[in-house]
Amino acid sequence: MSESTTTRRRLREPAPDLTSSQKLMVFVLSMxxxxxxxxxxxxxxxxxxxxxxxxxxxxxxxxxxxxxxxxPLYAALGAPLGEIVFVDLLMGNFSGIGEVEGYLQMALGLYVAGSLVRDPRKRWQVASAAMIAVLIDKGVGGIVDFTKVWVGVEDAEYVDGLPESILMLEGIAFTTDFVISGVLFGAIPAAYLAPRLYGKIEPLMGMAPRDPARRTPGLARSSAAFIALAVLLMFASAVFAFMEAADMAYGSWEPDFLDQYGLSFLWVSVAVCAIVLIGIVITARIVAQERRDEVGRQR
Incomplete structure (x- = not known):
């Protein structure tokens, strides 16, 4: 059997799915x-x-x-929740139902971006994923902000020295975010780090590295169903943004601890993150040891 035939057959075979504990560890680690x-x-x-x-x-x-x-799915669901929990909630700047807008936009962008990466060792794939993630997140957010001003539920914050055009303001904001977050603090460091981390941190979580020759189950696909779901999520994010703009901030909690205690209060969030990370490492070691013991008993 030729090597190309073997590769095509492996591509048709899905990679082993993660266990429930592994999915939870990826979610919490990303968060x-x-x-x-x-x-x-x-x-x-x-x-x-x-x-x-x-x-x-x-x-x-x-x-x-x-x-x-x-x-990509569990990492994408966890990441935006990290900002909400460790920054917005702990810092006392939680806008309640308005946080759903940003969560949906970023989770969608990261999920699509991660699904496009077949081999994390290929720098161009990882760099493209970073730019696509920011493109979706900031692009949808900009459209929603423009719509809020256009409908009239929110006033535009014009900048002195620039024409009073909401399209220009959103365009400048999107461009700067894309260049800074998407390229300088996204594509460049991600493309540099991904090949170096590949195969090194996955075993610490008791997982095998992503195999580019096997289909990862649960990835986003360019099907009508997924496109419809993506459009629905973007529409839902707009609905929550409109509710926040209309002062329907259900569940908001804004004591603003940073103003009260200064930047030193950030160490509270750092300590909580450290405790959670230690818990993840311990849990990963326990799960990995249990899997090794199970394999040993089967032999």
Missing amino acids: TLFGLANIVTEVLPEITVGPVELSVSYLAFVPVLMVSLFH
């Missing part, structure tokens, strides 16, 4: 690491160039690495 990354962005300075403010929205390479190395 914790991205939460920690967002704590870092809280202390990064903003740069003002004329009327335009340049800032890092988030360190996109962190969740992109997670969806590239591990299962």
